[in-house]
Amino acid sequence: MPLELFSQYLFAGITYGIIYAIVAIGFNIIYNTTGIINFAQGEFVMLGGMISISLNSLMPLPLAIVCAVFITMLFGGLLEIVFIRWLESPSVLRMIIITIGLSIVIREVALHIWGDGVRALPYFTGNVVSSVQILGASISPQVLWALAVCSIMVLMLSLFFKFTSLGREMQACASNRLAATLCGINARNMVTFSFMLSAAIGAVAGCVVSPITSTQYDMGTGLAIKGFTVAVLGGLGNSMAAVAAGLLLGIIEAFSVGVGFPLVFQDAIAISILLVILFVRPHGLFGNKEAAGLKEF
């Protein structure tokens, strides 16, 4: 494989990989504070894209994106308050079914609001044909935008969890909810914050990839499965490992197309990886086996 082609596939893989990583981080944030997987995580990405596209006709692009992220964030918080906050120690099965139901309803409402057409935000800089030469490959400037925004977001998140008091309180809830409550942390509010945070980062991802991959009402399920694959691959709950796992999956997918694997089976690759990982290393590639022994798979 010539170098130009190699770097072309590599960049395509990294672009998709970073999006999967963002969805996986969204899963992890909620999983850490509540122990549940939010099956509606992919819908946040769709909502971010769709709302920003609608707002863009009323206001300049940067403002539309900020508003879309803010609206999606409030929506995430609202979902938690209405559907999850008041349940007394719900079973895992119950939570799975509720979040699946939410994802269906959000998708159907989106279908009725925005229709089943494919929409996209305009390119942040340049247009469809403009490109930058890197290592012999022609890269759309939007790819660089996506990489930059997502990298900054991951960095900010890790700083947020390490150095802000809110981030540390969420961490405390994640590691031991009872102890955190005894220290005066309002655990329920932390759960709401975690939904808002993961809705917001999902929406940001939805905005930056919209020009490249475009936005459709039913994009959520596919993203949720890929994101979950990545989260499990990295070890559920471990956000930094999710970035590495996301890049890995994205690059595998891109090169599988490169070597002539049928495009329609691209999803099947991710799912097969998921199944194999679940059976062989349920604690993930980077997870700790002993720590995982305490969790239920």
Next chain:
Amino acid sequence: MDSKKTMPVLIFAVVLVALQVATSLSGRDYYLTQLTMSLYTCLLISGLCLVMGYAGQLSLGHAGFFAIGGYTSATLTTLNLTSALEGGNGLVVLLAKLGLLVSGTSLFGEELLYVQPWLAFVLAIVITTVVAFLVGIPVLKLKGHYLAMATLGFGIIIYRVVLAVEIFGEADGISDVPGFTLLPGLTINGEMDNRVINYYIAAGVLFLGVLLLQNLIYSRVGRALRAIHGAEDAANAMGINTSRYKLYTFVISAIFAAVAGVMMTHYNGGIAPADAGVMKSVRYVAIVAIGGMASLWGALSMGAVLTFLSLRGMFGSYDDAVFGVILITIMLFAPHGILQLPFWRKFKKSAKDE
């Protein structure tokens, strides 16, 4: 058999007959088509109910098993073997000698030679059983989210395969599937004057299935399953081979789904990729949840009512959304199914006291 077991079965049989009589008397024979389809869906639901309610395992991949059954049968019975027989294909000649091929004519008068539906049916069941074992052995070691995602992943792979493989008709699916003659005079097809017979075939198949499950639930196996649902570790400690029981129920329910798939495909004369879709699986889970997980009768009645309303187009373009809303509402306010709401329990209690 004590009355606690036989009564519901008898009532069930009476309701099935009464439905047919009521539609005929009121001159609404056209309802029978949707009712028949609802009954086949109920067959799948009853199997899923065993897995979810009694063994406590979530499966988001049952539309996949339905599709394996339906597509296997549809592919084999629409494959025209006339030229293969003339060409002297060894396998086809052998099948012809064994009398396992059926001849017929297509709409355009073309001569057709296809695999006997019974053979296709048996093959569909065998394939489903093998796939269910292969998927079930590793998957059922998982719990909670992992199990949900793994079965969802299985369903999506099946959907992708039928959508992308040419022999399965890609996005169009398979149409012109011939009827399935169970016995001379008893044929599963969508012809108008066959409607009442077909309703009773569906009712009979469902009745047999339910009888089987009912016996299973009240047997040693059923008690073991409930023990697994209640506390798996405790059940294990009592000497119940939990993983084997879980695997067997999973396989049984997959076979139920495949039987439903085969019969529905012959009844409709075709199958499409949407039948393998994830939304279908979610819908089945929703119906079992509404019925109250571990309630066969709840799942059956809800399955029949909701599927019928959905097929009649009562929910319009909000079809999927309605199931989503139902799913959320039930799980929020009545996680044990609507038949377990305080209102109903009070009603039952007062009926007992009198």
